[in-house]
Amino acid sequence: MPIIKVDHLYKRFGETDAVRDISFEVEQGTIFGFLGPNGAGKTTTISILCTLLSPTYGKASIHGYDCTEQSAEVRKSIGIVFQDSTLDKDLTAYENLMFHAYLYDVKKAEMRQRIDEALRFVDLYERRDDLVKKFSGGMKRRLEVARGLIHRPKVLFLDEPTIGLDPQTRAHLWDFIVDLPKKHKVTVFMTTHYMEEAEVCDRIAIIDHGRIITVGTPEELKKTMGGDVIFIGTSDNARAKDEIEKLFGVEVFEKEGELFLTSARGDACIPEIIRALGDMVLSVKLQRPTLNDVFLKMTGRAIRAEELSSGDTFKDEVRSYRRKFGRG
Amino acid sequence: MVEANAIYVLVAREFKKFVRERSRLISTLARPLIWLFLVGGGMSRLVSPGMGVFSPGRGISYIQFIFPGILGMTILFSAIFSSISIIWDKEFGLMKEILVAPVSRFSIVLGKALSGTLVSAIQAAIILALFPFLGIKLSVLSVMEVVVICILLSFCIAALGIVIATFYESFESFSVIMNFVVMPMFFLSGAMYPVRTLPQILKVITRLNPFTYGIDALKHAIFRGTDILDFSLVTDLGVLLGTSAVFVVIAALMFERKK
Numbered sequence: 001m002p003i004i005k006v007d008h009l010y011k012r013f014g015e016t017d018a019v020r021d022i023s024f025e026v027e028q029g030t031i032f033g034f035l036g037p038n039g040a041g042k043t044t045t046i047s048i049l050c051t052l053l054s055p056t057y058g059k060a061s062i063h064g065y066d067c068t069e070q071s072a073e074v075r076k077s078i079g080i081v082f083q084d085s086t087l088d089k090d091l092t093a094y095e096n097l098m099f100h101a102y103l104y105d106v107k108k109a110e111m112r113q114r115i116d117e118a119l120r121f122v123d124l125y126e127r128r129d130d131l132v133k134k135f136s137g138g139m140k141r142r143l144e145v146a147r148g149l150i151h152r153p154k155v156l157f158l159d160e161p162t163i164g165l166d167p168q169t170r171a172h173l174w175d176f177i178v179d180l181p182k183k184h185k186v187t188v189f190m191t192t193h194y195m196e197e198a199e200v201c202d203r204i205a206i207i208d209h210g211r212i213i214t215v216g217t218p219e220e221l222k223k224t225m226g227g228d229v230i231f232i233g234t235s236d237n238a239r240a241k242d243e244i245e246k247l248f249g250v251e252v253f254e255k256e257g258e259l260f261l262t263s264a265r266g267d268a269c270i271p272e273i274i275r276a277l278g279d280m281v282l283s284v285k286l287q288r289p290t291l292n293d294v295f296l297k298m299t300g301r302a303i304r305a306e307e308l309s310s311g312d313t314f315k316d317e318v319r320s321y322r323r324k325f326g327r328g
Numbered sequence: 329m330v331e332a333n334a335i336y337v338l339v340a341r342e343f344k345k346f347v348r349e350r351s352r353l354i355s356t357l358a359r360p361l362i363w364l365f366l367v368g369g370g371m372s373r374l375v376s377p378g379m380g381v382f383s384p385g386r387g388i389s390y391i392q393f394i395f396p397g398i399l400g401m402t403i404l405f406s407a408i409f410s411s412i413s414i415i416w417d418k419e420f421g422l423m424k425e426i427l428v429a430p431v432s433r434f435s436i437v438l439g440k441a442l443s444g445t446l447v448s449a450i451q452a453a454i455i456l457a458l459f460p461f462l463g464i465k466l467s468v469l470s471v472m473e474v475v476v477i478c479i480l481l482s483f484c485i486a487a488l489g490i491v492i493a494t495f496y497e498s499f500e501s502f503s504v505i506m507n508f509v510v511m512p513m514f515f516l517s518g519a520m521y522p523v524r525t526l527p528q529i530l531k532v533i534t535r536l537n538p539f540t541y542g543i544d545a546l547k548h549a550i551f552r553g554t555d556i557l558d559f560s561l562v563t564d565l566g567v568l569l570g571t572s573a574v575f576v577v578i579a580a581l582m583f584e585r586k587k
Contacts, residue, residue, distance in 0.1 A: 050428050075430040086421035090345050102337030103429040147425075 003028040003155060003187050004049065009058035011044050011210075018044040020210040021058070026189060026203070028154075029181050033201030034191040035291065041210040042191035043083060046159050049189070050080055063154045076104070079148030079186070083159040085140050089133035093124055093143050096132060097150055104151035118146035121183070122176060138169030145176060149184055156180060158190040162197060174200060195291040204291070206298055213298045218291060225289035225297060228266025232259045232273060233283035240280050247276050330438065334431040338439030339446055342410065346447045353451070356409070360402040360455050364462075367520075368394050388551060392462055396546035397519025399474070402455045403448045403482050404539060408510055410444035411489025415496050433583035437490055437576055444486025445479060452478040464550065473549040480568045481542035487575035488538070494582035513539045518547075523558045541567040 002025035011019040019041040026032040034042045047053040049060055051071035059066065065073040087096050097115045106114060119125040122142035132140065141161060148156050161177065162170040178200050180188050190201070198204050198218065205215045214221065234240040241252045241259055248269070252261045263269045266286045274281055346353070368391035375390040417423040426436055456474055459466055466474070492505055514520075516533050517540040526534060534540050545564035547557055 052424070052427060072430050072432075075428055078428070080428055082421060082424055084421050086423075086425040088341065088422050089420075090348065091341065095341075095344070099337055099341055100425070100429075102333045102340075103426065103431055105331065105333050105430070 001028055002026060003063055004032070004189060005059075005061045006045070006049075007059045009045065009048065009060055010056045011041075011048060011053065012056045017210055019048070019055075022207070022210070022212045024205050024212060024215055026155075026187060028187050029185070030202040031178070031181060031188040031190065031200060033198045033204040034189070034207055035193070035195070035198045035204050035295070036191075036207035037193050040193075040207045042207060043159055044210075045207075046080075046157050046189070046191060049074075050078060050157060051075055076151070077154045078157060079151065079153035079155070080157040081141070081144045081148050081159065081161055083163060085144065087132045087140060087144060087147075090131065092129050092131055093119065093135070094128040096143065097147050100147045100150050106151055114150055118149050121149070122146040136169075138165050138173065141165065141169075141173060142176065145173075149180075149186070152184070153186060155187045155189055156184075158188060160191055160193070162192070162194065170197075195295065198291050206295060208299045214294075221291065221294045222289045223264055225293055227262050227264040228289070229260055229262050229287040230266050230269060230273070231283075231285040231287070232277075232281065233257070234259065234277060234280045235282060236280055240277050243276050244273060247272065329432045329434065331431050331435045334429070334435045335439040335442060338426075338436070339443045342443030343446060346450075356406050356451060357402070357454060359405060360398045363401060364391065364394065364398045364455075364458070368398070388554065388556065389463070392464055393556065394520055395459065395462055395464060396550050397517070397543055399452050399455055399478060399546055400481065400517065400519050400539065400543045401514060402452045403478060403542070404485055404510060404514055406448035406451050407444040407482050407485035408489040408492075408505070410447055411440060411486050412493045412496075412502070412505060414440060414490060414493035415499050415501065419498055427583075434576075434580045436583060437487070437579040440490055441483055441486045441576060441579075444489060445482040448482040448486065449475070449479045452482065459550075466550065470549055470552070474546060477542065477545045477549055477565075480565065480572070481539075481545070484538055484542065484568050484572040484575065487572050487579060490579040491575050491582065494579060513537055516540070517543050518558060519543050522556055538567055538571040 004024075004026035006022060006024050009019055009022050011017075022041075022045065034045065036042055044053065048055050049062060049067055051067055051074050054068050059068075061067060062074050063077040065077065067074050088099065091099065094115060097118060098111070101111045101115060116125065116128075119128050122145055124139060124143055124146065127135070127139070132143065135143065145156075145158070145161070158177065162173055165173065174197070177188065177190070180186050192198055201218065203215065203217055204221060206213045206221070214224070216224075232240065232244075237254055237257070237259055241254065244250075244252050244259070244261065248261070248263070250261055250263070252259050254260075266288065270284055270286065274284070371394075372390040375393075414423060417426070453475060456471070456478070492509060496505075516530060516537050518534060519539075523531060523534050523540065523544075541559060541564040544558050545561060545568065548561045548564065551557070
């Protein structure tokens, strides 16, 4: 059963079309990734789902509640980790979670236990009485994940959860995130512009310029690239080529003394090739398409670090629009 | 809908930060003290009790005359500051955490207004404790009356501060608010001079300023029965309660609006 439904959603800020007619569904208990460069419309979509913005057209619902009409119910069903920290730096980790628990009307009898549990889950129990301003970026992000779980939401939104973190901290945070659906029975909706990170998702939507370009599992998306490429070095290329062509019924090419072929599941082919060729095999190399290749193929350009600035420009545009026309 | 839990935690957060940041308390108390003793002390030489304006027979000195105004100043600055910390929270994100919570906008506004009320009433109470040193005599009942009026005025100003805060997205606007809202409100209120001595045009503006009525109510409680009062106590309290309600409703509506 889909827990998030988005139907022809459209959002316009002044002259800028941030989101243009997007539709998708997210199944319960999965990790869904929104992949795209900054300024593609990811944060705008999250803001609409979180009831912070209303769409210009279209509908979105979470857990059966309409994001515009039934915002109170939607708010109860979701937890959010925003791109920029929303912790109170002058309060301790424990106080921040307590603040959240009161806002979400968690039963007093359960409050302490839930907070302790959440702090242990993100390894911050020992630091619970330290002021948040003393925390590193990674600790803050983990604390926000913990906070988002206190009221047991159905869906947890993570907007660029690893942005600005160093690689080790990022890997550490991912260990927590992939455990979320199992340990906390929560559906995760995340945005990222890091291709490698999107790999942990069950399904990915690639979004660019406010439009969804394609949706699928990481495997499916990579398959659209024509599959994996296997390179084989052998002691007798001519014989090996015949053997493999007989075995798989695909054409095998030779390049720079190495044989190569494409296959949908390269990893599963390798053992068969080795079994068939035996001692002839000198080396095997598997090259898999990355999501970066997929993005490149779909949009004609790669996601690069310099695109970070386009996000800022968009933010500025929205800000100056708000300044000009009030908050309307 | 009013969520008591949310209101409680908003007030508790503000109180915790207020207690934690002693330096903030000292700096906000410094302003009224400087005005009371430096401006009040200096002006007392120029404006003598016999000049006709300040109840001749009663002998109210200028420093005594501005005491209600200084109490009001303490409230005005601290309540506005407390409320426009919302802009701070918008800039640093905590406001988003509050806005996505399943809490009605009315409760958020009420919680923020009560936060401002609590911290500014505490500061006003500290300044109030100075009255014996200024030669002012107050009964226990009058002191309680002053405290109640301080609370009402604090709530009114805090609610106004929230309305102002909803118009701004960043803290750059801080000096604009100080120069175009707080200072005129203070000077056009009867805090430093009796309203009736003002030129006609300023008198009209003063009557449109809710802060004026708070100052007048404080004068009622501190100088009961003298002729320095501008309105009746009922008018004062009515205006304070009425404008408070209006500000809370406007603020809640402003919060409810989505982009």
